Amino acid sequence: MSDKKFCIELKNLTKRFENTLAVDDVSFNVEENEFFTILGPSGCGKSTILRLIAGLEVQDQGEIIINGIDCSKMPANERPVNMVFQSYALFPHLNIKDNIEFGLKIKKIDEIEIKKRVDEILDLIKMRSYINKYPSELSGGQRQRVALARAIVNKPKIVLLDEPLSALDANLRIDMQRELVNIQRNLEMTFMLVTHDQDEALSISSKIAIMENGKVIEANTATNMYEYPSKKFSAEFLGRINIIDGYISNNDNQKIFKSEIFGDINLQNDIDIPQDAVLGIRPEKIIIERSSKNLENRIKTKGTVIDWTYYGDMSYITIELNNKKKIYIHVQNIHRNTLQELKIGKTLRASFDINDLIILEK
Amino acid sequence: MKKSLFYSPIDYARNKYLKYITIIFLITLYLPILNLIIFSFNDSKRNILWRGFTTKYYNKVFENDVLFSAFLNSLTIATISTIISTILGLTTAITLWKFNFYLKKYYDIALLFPIIIPEICMGISMLVFFNFIHWPNFEIWPLTLSNIIIAHVSFTFPFIAIIIRSRLTILNNDTLEAGLDLGANNIQIIRLIILPFVKPAITASFLLAFTLSLDDFVITFFTSGPNSITLPVKIYSMVRFGITPEINAVSTLLILILIFCTFFLIRYLSKNNKEV
Numbered sequence: 035m036s037d038k039k040f041c042i043e044l045k046n047l048t049k050r051f052e053n054t055l056a057v058d059d060v061s062f063n064v065e066e067n068e069f070f071t072i073l074g075p076s077g078c079g080k081s082t083i084l085r086l087i088a089g090l091e092v093q094d095q096g097e098i099i100i101n102g103i104d105c106s107k108m109p110a111n112e113r114p115v116n117m118v119f120q121s122y123a124l125f126p127h128l129n130i131k132d133n134i135e136f137g138l139k140i141k142k143i144d145e146i147e148i149k150k151r152v153d154e155i156l157d158l159i160k161m162r163s164y165i166n167k168y169p170s171e172l173s174g175g176q177r178q179r180v181a182l183a184r185a186i187v188n189k190p191k192i193v194l195l196d197e198p199l200s201a202l203d204a205n206l207r208i209d210m211q212r213e214l215v216n217i218q219r220n221l222e223m224t225f226m227l228v229t230h231d232q233d234e235a236l237s238i239s240s241k242i243a244i245m246e247n248g249k250v251i252e253a254n255t256a257t258n259m260y261e262y263p264s265k266k267f268s269a270e271f272l273g274r275i276n277i278i279d280g281y282i283s284n285n286d287n288q289k290i291f292k293s294e295i296f297g298d299i300n301l302q303n304d305i306d307i308p309q310d311a312v313l314g315i316r317p318e319k320i321i322i323e324r325s326s327k328n329l330e331n332r333i334k335t336k337g338t339v340i341d342w343t344y345y346g347d348m349s350y351i352t353i354e355l356n357n358k359k360k361i362y363i364h365v366q367n368i369h370r371n372t373l374q375e376l377k378i379g380k381t382l383r384a385s386f387d388i389n390d391l392i393i394l395e396k
Numbered sequence: 397m398k399k400s401l402f403y404s405p406i407d408y409a410r411n412k413y414l415k416y417i418t419i420i421f422l423i424t425l426y427l428p429i430l431n432l433i434i435f436s437f438n439d440s441k442r443n444i445l446w447r448g449f450t451t452k453y454y455n456k457v458f459e460n461d462v463l464f465s466a467f468l469n470s471l472t473i474a475t476i477s478t479i480i481s482t483i484l485g486l487t488t489a490i491t492l493w494k495f496n497f498y499l500k501k502y503y504d505i506a507l508l509f510p511i512i513i514p515e516i517c518m519g520i521s522m523l524v525f526f527n528f529i530h531w532p533n534f535e536i537w538p539l540t541l542s543n544i545i546i547a548h549v550s551f552t553f554p555f556i557a558i559i560i561r562s563r564l565t566i567l568n569n570d571t572l573e574a575g576l577d578l579g580a581n582n583i584q585i586i587r588l589i590i591l592p593f594v595k596p597a598i599t600a601s602f603l604l605a606f607t608l609s610l611d612d613f614v615i616t617f618f619t620s621g622p623n624s625i626t627l628p629v630k631i632y633s634m635v636r637f638g639i640t641p642e643i644n645a646v647s648t649l650l651i652l653i654l655i656f657c658t659f660f661l662i663r664y665l666s667k668n669n670k671e672v
Contacts, residue, residue, distance in 0.1 A: 088577055089576075090573050090576065090577070110573075110576045110577060111576050111577070111578075111579045111580055111581055112579075115577075116577055116578065117573075117574070117577045119570045119573070119574060120570075121568065121570045123568070123570035123571045123573065123574035124571075124574075125571060125574070125575075125589060125593075126566075126567070126571070126593065127589075127592045127593045127595075128592075136575070136578050136580075136588075137578035137579055140578060140579040140580050140584060140588075141579055184574075184578070188578065188579075
């Protein structure tokens with residue numbers, strides 16, 4: 035891993051606003067050409083990190099290294115990053131062309147080059163026919179595109195995106211997510227996005243960092259973050275999960291997790307487990323059993339359906355076990371005639387693979 | 397057909413009584429002005445009967461040195477005081493919009509005082525103030541106008557500050573940060589973002605302050621001396637000896653200047669209303 039170049043290195047970054055610690059001793063690295071997402075509930079300090087990198091806020095402590103250059107004390111207008119604001123922040127008195135050209139003209143790039151770059155960008159965002167319009171004449175999605183164009187036309191190493199899609203409606207948001215990913219891949223830039231939307235984070239990022247109360251809880255690739263989270267908070271924040279409470283006992287060289295719901299679960303001996311760990315299982319990893327044969331490595335259970343939410347392609351059901359504990363199951367509606375089984379009050383048998391269990395630190 | 401209790405705008409336009417009221421309103425509003433303009437061309441010493449068309453009173457206006465110098469004084473005062481109060485108003489507006497400081501809330505309210513205080517009180521206080529500080533009686537023009545200019549700045553700049561500030565409130569902080577992020581320094585942010593953005597408000601408030609200053613009578617009356625007569629003050633003193641068509645002619649000229657300013661303003665603003 036050491037040969038990979040880091041685009042952004044944050045070291046012990048701390049920022050305090052009056053009485054609240056917005057960013058609390060945060061350190062992480064972002065590799066080149068990554069689509070890095072900071073995910074967290076609102077008010078966790080994720081936007082502040084972005085603003086610190088852009089230089090719009092000054093950190094109390096810590097270092098920000100961009101492309102190997104220490105930018106900790108560099109003013110915002112000299113940093114090699116560009117930002118897409120949540121409110122788009124287009125210049126209301128300039129038309130689309132002048133908005134996009136703004137950064138290039140400040141940098142005194144020659145006219146021919148400006149024209150070439152603006153032309154490229156207009157094709158990329160498919161807004162050539164709007165160059166003479168003003169921001170007030172555009173729709174939300176179009177303003178979003180212009181805001182993105184205004185940032186990437188400067189060819190920065192890093193583009194910072196502060197919840198750029200939060201104001202768009204659901205369908206447009208999904209289209210824009212794909213567009214963002216394509217643009218990022220084509221231009222080979224590092225994108226750093228901040229969002230509170232879990233689905234958005236999973237579907238567009240190559241790497242996700244989860245934040246809570248000013249601290250980065252965990253950072254990993256998108257798939258690993260969902261399939262192998264190591265902290266209870268990140269497992270619960272990114273997608274749904276059934277938490278299995280219990281404790282670990284070491285019996286004759288065999289690690290056993292004594293759970294309240296499923297009884298004893300034998301764990302592999304070679305893995306390192308913290309003493310206060312809990313287990314988790316994703317709802318879609320649990321399947322409904324129609325036969326009663328014994329399966330290897332599977333934990334079986336039985337319960338009554340107490341809640342059923344139908345999503346067309348999926349059904350989200352909650353079943354209550356004999357010991358009054360509840361578990362969530364996500365079922366794909368593969369056949370129409372099996373929907374009957376999911377009705378409230380029906381008894382179901384369900385099972386899941388031991389290998390799908392996630393060990394979570396509290 | 398059952399009549400609705402609520403009219404749509406189209407219904408209002410169809411209502412004949414409303415039409416009559418509107419016409420009567422417009423006539424009462426503009427007839428005196430029209431009358432003033434028409435009688436400025438009347439070939440008679442008195443303004444009662446029409447005795448034929450002439451432009452001799454306009455010639456008389458331009459030949460009347462006292463009147464012409466009063467007119468020149470008015471224009472000079474309006475131009476200088478408006479330039480000063482535009483600079484003051486702009487900086488005040490930016491300060492109140494961008495910065496937080498001790499007692500800011502009260503400063504905000506104090507800014508309204510020159511607008512709400514009766515002009516007569518303002519005029520007397522100016523008179524007392526200039527006497528109190530022993531403001532010198534300058535002999536050289538345009539220094540003779542200095543106290544009027546100061547008085548005019550003090551009552552016009554709050555209008556400018558308020559108009560510019562209301563425009564600035566729709567320019568949010570993100571926009572300035574975007575400028576910074578795109579590489580602009582503070583001077584470039586002011587020059588390329590803030591100033592072009594408030595330009596329509598600067599123009600509008602400049603013309604408003606200019607017209608306020610040009611036709612101000614009360615405050616000027618108390619601050620003007622024998623060497624600094626302005627046009628409204630001069631007209632007032634002429635009226636005391638009877639209204640001649642000469643006064644009509646001067647007033648018509650004044651109206652024309654103000655109409656020209658307003659026309660320019662409206663054209664300018666409608667050109668810019670695409671933004672925001």
